[in-house]
Amino acid sequence: MAQALVFIDGDQGTTGLQIHERLRGRDDLRLLTLPESGRKDPARRAEAINSCDIAILCLPDGPARQAAASIVNPAVSVIDASSAHRTHPDWVYGFPEMEEEQAGRIARARRVSNPGCYPTGAVALLRPLVDAGLVPSDCPLAIHAVSGYSGGGRAAVQAYEGPDAGEAPDFQVYGLGLAHKHTPEIERHARLSQRPVFLPSYGAFRQGIVLTIALQARLLPAGVNGARLRDCLASRYAGSRSVRVADEAETAALERLDPQSENGTNNLRLAVHANEAAGQFLLSAVFDNLGKGASGAAVQNLDLMLAARA
Template identity: 70%
Template sequence: MQPLVFIDGDQGTTGLQIHERLRGRTDLRLLTLPEAERKDPARRAEAINACDIAILCLPDAAAREAAALVSNPAVRLIDASSAHRTDPQWVYGFAEMAPGQAERIAQAKRVSNPGCYPTGAVGLLRPLVQAGLLPPDHPLSIHAVSGYSGGGRAQVQAFEAAAPASRPPALQVYGLGLVHKHTPEIQQQAGLTARPAFVPAYGAFRQGIVLTVALHLRLLAPGTTAAALHQALSSHYAGRRHVEVLSPDQAQALLTLDPEALNGTNQLRLAVLGQASPDQVLLAAVFDNLGKGASGAAVQNLDLMLGLDAV
């Protein structure tokens, strides 16, 4: 029988995108509650315990409550919120993050989908830490710009309903107190022992992310070069169809980074920039915050858990 999938919170930005990605598939069934029942705790609990896999597209507190509703031991969960991303009882749902991670996701009962910004940061940093090229206590500053859909459905509606003259500024840097909720996730999943400084921003475009990390080579181990950093990333992601690492020639040819370049896909594009610089490099990630940064990763994890896909 086709597996039954329930999306709890399917009217939010991520839930709607997951629905769209699953639309028309014949290898699974979607369980959807009528509008009048979506906030009924009893009906939600019934739906969660009737499905094979539930995808939680909810605020953090509601996701914790939904997870607590599970009484059927056969039910498996994918949580798209940030509620469980540093919880050791949940498998982190970044399949390409480490050897064997896809297999751990495939066997897991509880999977926590990565955050959008952490997908780029962890994707860049963890392989370099593991390769010994980046000390885990290195002082890091991470800068990222996301489309305004990163703020959720309410922010999307507010931005798109506003008259041009009353729309927010074209760029809004936020998290100025350096206590963004994604920082602990980045630190833990990248294997860092020192908390990075993370500075996010929203741009006047709907979706997409560009994330960068600048490194001073003189502060790294002697002999560390842009070529060595590139090789570490390239080796780590070799054969991974959802992650691409630009070649040095491709990276050198870039004049700008387009945050919307991979919109509508589940791809993550990484690059080591500044190959000609003797003492500095720029690590860069481009991806869709609603794709590999949210719904795309959720569907990828769903397929792994159902045995329908491989990384």
């Protein structure tokens, strides 16, 4: 089988470098890169993207749209790691486990939008529960998440690892205008009919995410309890290599959630915590924002698309 030619546009950024590392040593593909002098040359980039089999865009939103628009070769497939196309109807959402047919859609697609890091956890938790009618689509939801500072890109990494690192805060909450760009993505792909409140934060660690969503039993359909929520998630992700749902015993044994526990993997760990007497539940997701939240997901989607070409 001929090697697939893969072009990573933006290969010097955090996600691009991680993708390079994950693809290192593979003999089923060949990586196309541009020299530093050609990375900002629109003609060189357009030539590269139109000559590859699959392009992975690791760019800010504006340049990602420009790169996608420059494609004139109908044989080229694209995985966009930016947020530019995550709610676009012509792009397939690149979360293979989201529903039964999603992996097949990704494999056949020419345009795939990689999920955002925070939405990966939120959609993984909410979509099965909304589909099953256990969480109403109009349920008032508040989503809280803390990420390692690498989620802020190169500028944030420099702030925490550069010469002025001592001045970087140990913890910071942002998105206080409640207009974070990930919110429409969560709303759309979790199939919510009402916009959730989404409040992100960074900690003074490089990578990893803990995302939580609180639920009140009084706002859910009658009879919904922790076991039903947990069983719904476990059923949706049964057999998944990347997504695992903690069972009741594992959840009861958890005393804390470590955002760094899945670093270096493509794993997504979900749990349902319950205080049945108080009628309160907490959904949690733990994963690597540079793994399943970015480069790991891109490589997972790439493998699906390569398999379809074989």
